[in-house]
Amino acid sequence: MTEPLLRVRDLKTYFVTEHGSGTARAVDGVSFEVYPGETLGLVGESGCGKTVTSLSILRLIPEPPGHIRPGSFIEFEGRNLLTLAPRELRAIRGNRIAMIFQEPMTSLNPVFTVGDQIAEAAIVHQGLSRRRARARAVEMLKLVGIPDPAERVDHYPHQMSGGMRQRVMIAMALVCHPKLLIADEPTTALDVTIQAQILELLDRLQRDLGMAVMLITHDLGVVAGTADRVVVMYAGEVVEQAATGELFARPLHPYTEGLMASVPRIDTRVSQVRGRLHSIPGQVPAATAWPAGCRFHPRCPYAWDRCRQEAPPPLDAGAGEPGAHTVRCWLLTEPQRRSARA
Amino acid sequence: MTAGTWLALAGALVLAFALAAETRRAAAGPAGRRFFRHPTAAPGLVVLAFFVTLALAAPLIAPYPSYLQLDPVHLANQPPSGRFLLGTDPLSRDVWSRLVYGARFSLGIGSLAMLVAVSVGAAVGAVAGYFRRWVDALLMRLVDVGLAIPRVFVLLVVVALWDRVSLPVLVLLIGLTGWFGTSRLVRAEVLSLREREFVVAARALGGGSARVILRHVLPNAAAPIIVSAALGIGSVMLLEAGLSFLGIGVPSPKPSWGNMIADGQDRLAAAPWTSLFPGLAISLVVMALNAVGDALRDALDPHKEAA
Numbered sequence: 001m002t003e004p005l006l007r008v009r010d011l012k013t014y015f016v017t018e019h020g021s022g023t024a025r026a027v028d029g030v031s032f033e034v035y036p037g038e039t040l041g042l043v044g045e046s047g048c049g050k051t052v053t054s055l056s057i058l059r060l061i062p063e064p065p066g067h068i069r070p071g072s073f074i075e076f077e078g079r080n081l082l083t084l085a086p087r088e089l090r091a092i093r094g095n096r097i098a099m100i101f102q103e104p105m106t107s108l109n110p111v112f113t114v115g116d117q118i119a120e121a122a123i124v125h126q127g128l129s130r131r132r133a134r135a136r137a138v139e140m141l142k143l144v145g146i147p148d149p150a151e152r153v154d155h156y157p158h159q160m161s162g163g164m165r166q167r168v169m170i171a172m173a174l175v176c177h178p179k180l181l182i183a184d185e186p187t188t189a190l191d192v193t194i195q196a197q198i199l200e201l202l203d204r205l206q207r208d209l210g211m212a213v214m215l216i217t218h219d220l221g222v223v224a225g226t227a228d229r230v231v232v233m234y235a236g237e238v239v240e241q242a243a244t245g246e247l248f249a250r251p252l253h254p255y256t257e258g259l260m261a262s263v264p265r266i267d268t269r270v271s272q273v274r275g276r277l278h279s280i281p282g283q284v285p286a287a288t289a290w291p292a293g294c295r296f297h298p299r300c301p302y303a304w305d306r307c308r309q310e311a312p313p314p315l316d317a318g319a320g321e322p323g324a325h326t327v328r329c330w331l332l333t334e335p336q337r338r339s340a341r342a
Numbered sequence: 343m344t345a346g347t348w349l350a351l352a353g354a355l356v357l358a359f360a361l362a363a364e365t366r367r368a369a370a371g372p373a374g375r376r377f378f379r380h381p382t383a384a385p386g387l388v389v390l391a392f393f394v395t396l397a398l399a400a401p402l403i404a405p406y407p408s409y410l411q412l413d414p415v416h417l418a419n420q421p422p423s424g425r426f427l428l429g430t431d432p433l434s435r436d437v438w439s440r441l442v443y444g445a446r447f448s449l450g451i452g453s454l455a456m457l458v459a460v461s462v463g464a465a466v467g468a469v470a471g472y473f474r475r476w477v478d479a480l481l482m483r484l485v486d487v488g489l490a491i492p493r494v495f496v497l498l499v500v501v502a503l504w505d506r507v508s509l510p511v512l513v514l515l516i517g518l519t520g521w522f523g524t525s526r527l528v529r530a531e532v533l534s535l536r537e538r539e540f541v542v543a544a545r546a547l548g549g550g551s552a553r554v555i556l557r558h559v560l561p562n563a564a565a566p567i568i569v570s571a572a573l574g575i576g577s578v579m580l581l582e583a584g585l586s587f588l589g590i591g592v593p594s595p596k597p598s599w600g601n602m603i604a605d606g607q608d609r610l611a612a613a614p615w616t617s618l619f620p621g622l623a624i625s626l627v628v629m630a631l632n633a634v635g636d637a638l639r640d641a642l643d644p645h646k647e648a649a
Contacts, residue, residue, distance in 0.1 A: 058546055062537075064475070094547035101546075106539040111561045120557075121547045172547065 004033035012069035024287035028236035041227030095125040098173035102185040104165035108157035115153030140171035163194035235295035242325035358392035377641035386633030397445035408443035419613040429615035444597035452579035458517025463524025471532030501590040531563040565642035572635035576628040
């Protein structure tokens with residue numbers, strides 16, 4: 001088996017709340033791996049720690065109020081990112097690991113041309129001259145499918161549409177050919193048609209450049225189409241992770257089940273869903289006070305006493321190799337309870 | 343006044359109007375329109391352009407050297423006339439010539455001192471706002487102390503200690519005692535800018551702190567900095583005039599509008615022109631600066647877009 005490119009072990013990122021009254025455990029013991037060249041989908045509702053996880057990897061958590069707990073471990077290409085000196089860390093950011101953000105409208109600096117901004121990473125990391133960097137920016141704009149790149153390179157962000165700006169963001173991120181691209185909800189702010197284009201673009205670039213992509217999204221449809229493996233997060237924890245095909249064929253965690261049932265399907269007859277789209281009752285609890293026991297139990301249709309008292313560890317679902325499909329749910333130990341409900 | 347100096351004066355006036363008109367034509371965008379919607383913006387610009395032209399072209403416009411005592415016996419305290427446009431002072435120097443050369447000192451000291459103040463203020467504010475924590479606490483307490491000490495008092499003490507201060511030192515003194523307000527303003531701006539996504543994105547691209555501050559944070563805070571500088575030059579000029587009036591600013595015989603007022607104070611009733619015209623010049627320029635500063639604020643403030 002190949003070595004993972006990125007290995008996150010027991011990542012805990014906590015935030016001290018404003019009044020010092022509590023600690024928000026936004027990410028609480030998350031572990032997963034990203035292998036070279038693959039696409040990993042990171043899925044969950046708002047507020048379950050996806051973005052904090054990705055920011056933690058590049059150590060962009062605002063400190064204070066946030067901090068990554070000792071004992072957390074983020075290994076990239078054999079080095080622990082959490083112990084790197086700021087200089088070494090900067091050499092990785094934008095160069096080996098790049099990130100694109102959710103809001104193309106606000107993630108570009110309004111006072112510089114897009115060419116300047118794309119060129120910046122090349123100047124910082126590769127020491128290109130202004131002129132070479134500019135040529136590089138034109139090249140990148142062409143690569144991400146922007147028409148008239150030689151002209152567009154001198155445009156300001158406000159002269160571009162949302163989809164174009166997201167393409168520019170992608171061009172910025174890919175200037176140095178990173179090994180890992182973290183895409184934090186790259187399509188959430190875009191129209192559906194543009195979404196598909198951007199995802200296709202990411203897919204093509206990933207194959208061409210041979211990089212791994214960590215795709216963060218709340219949209220299972222996006223994951224199904226693009227990811228090789230999926231990590232489902234809930235309340236700061238990984239509740240289920242498996243290969244995409246396996247996960248969609250056999251979702252074992254009630255939360256994953258709920259998420260899948262909440263996606264409108266074009267091939268489901270209206271009568272089967274009784275005319276209404278399924279929704280998971282309740283909301284993600286506040287990160288300052290996760291429920292005791294299994295964190296999903298207040299919203300879980302199967303919950304019983306054990307769920308309220310004991311937090312389940314990641315259990316192996318026994319699909320192929322050990323660890324290929326893990327689930328944090330006691331149902332795995334008592335599968336008859338699931339069938340009794342159904 | 344010779345024909346040549348009259349011509350030069352007329353030329354300066356024409357140039358001032360032309361500059362204002364050209365600015366208006368060039369600033370055709372929405373910000374430019376907001377700027378010129380201010381009724382006082384265009385006149386303010388004309389006044390400023392006029393005095394800046396005077397300062398730059400002083401040797402062409404002034405009929406006499408600024409320090410020349412024409413005839414202390416017969417030509418002292420002459421009223422304004424065709425020969426002496428604004429009269430002469432008690433030492434028989436031509437007030438108009440001194441006013442023209444004084445523009446160099448007054449405007450020059452005002453803008454240079456403001457440049458010092460804005461640079462230091464922007465640097466301190468950006469560092470405090472960007473790094474926060476103890477850096478911020480330390481710098482802002484320093485600013486609190488700076489704001490609590492009366493500025494004129496500090497300047498008086500320094501002058502008392504060193505007797506005579508040279509002009510560069512005077513500029514530095516005024517600048518280094520005037521950056522506190524700017525630093526607070528810039529800090530507030532930076533505090534909100536540093537949370538913006540493009541700043542996080544710049545850091546995610548591997549930009550170091552200096553790079554992120556200089557390229558991504560400060561340029562986005564340019565508007566309030568420019569406005570505070572424009573409004574600040576006026577107060578710095580008043581301060582310089584005050585110091586020069588007290589005899590601790592620009593040393594005589596170098597003309598500054600402040601020490602020109604002082605020159606005429608003994609004979610204010612008999613020969614008011616010596617003090618009146620430099621006073622008018624100061625008031626005009628400061629009013630113009632305030633008008634332009636106000637208009638700039640409206641033009642550069644994006645929240646006014648809808649108005």
